[in-house]
Amino acid sequence: MRHRIAKKTLNRTSAHRSALAKNLSEQIITHGKIVTTIDKAKFVKPYVEKLITKAKNTNTQDKIKKFNLVKYLRTKLFTEKTIKMLIEEVAPKYKQRNGGYTKIVRTGNRDGDNAVTARIELVADPSNKVL
Numbered sequence: 001m002r003h004r005i006a007k008k009t010l011n012r013t014s015a016h017r018s019a020l021a022k023n024l025s026e027q028i029i030t031h032g033k034i035v036t037t038i039d040k041a042k043f044v045k046p047y048v049e050k051l052i053t054k055a056k057n058t059n060t061q062d063k064i065k066k067f068n069l070v071k072y073l074r075t076k077l078f079t080e081k082t083i084k085m086l087i088e089e090v091a092p093k094y095k096q097r098n099g100g101y102t103k104i105v106r107t108g109n110r111d112g113d114n115a116v117t118a119r120i121e122l123v124a125d126p127s128n129k130v131l
Helices: 014-031 038-057 063-074 079-093
Strands: 033-037 102-109 117-124
Touching: 014 033, 014 038, 014 079, 014 117, 033 038, 038 063, 038 079, 038 102, 038 117, 063 079
Parallel strands: none
Antiparallel strands: 033 117, 102 117
16 A cells, blocks of 8 residues: 555665656657656656746746746756757746647557657647636
């Protein structure tokens, strides 16, 4: 039973889970979509959504707020290139959308270990609002 267990551990240590979340979110922001296992996709979805929301809601014209945003994103992502891409390209696309920036599509089972795979991608048409 899973009583009082708040998060998925994915059979990894906390440092390994943190690195996994950073790597997967970088790939999603950079490429727009990735194919991974369904559990990893469900694990990283809230992580990416929070990053996009934070970047979208922060006024980047204010130098202090932009500095604090970049400082925060440096703890959540690895490369400056991805941080710049998130602030300048990805977040402005979703300015009118209130959440639901990513979607998970199941893609079948993987050859070899028969793991259930899924494609997690940024929503293509940001103008459609989720009701």
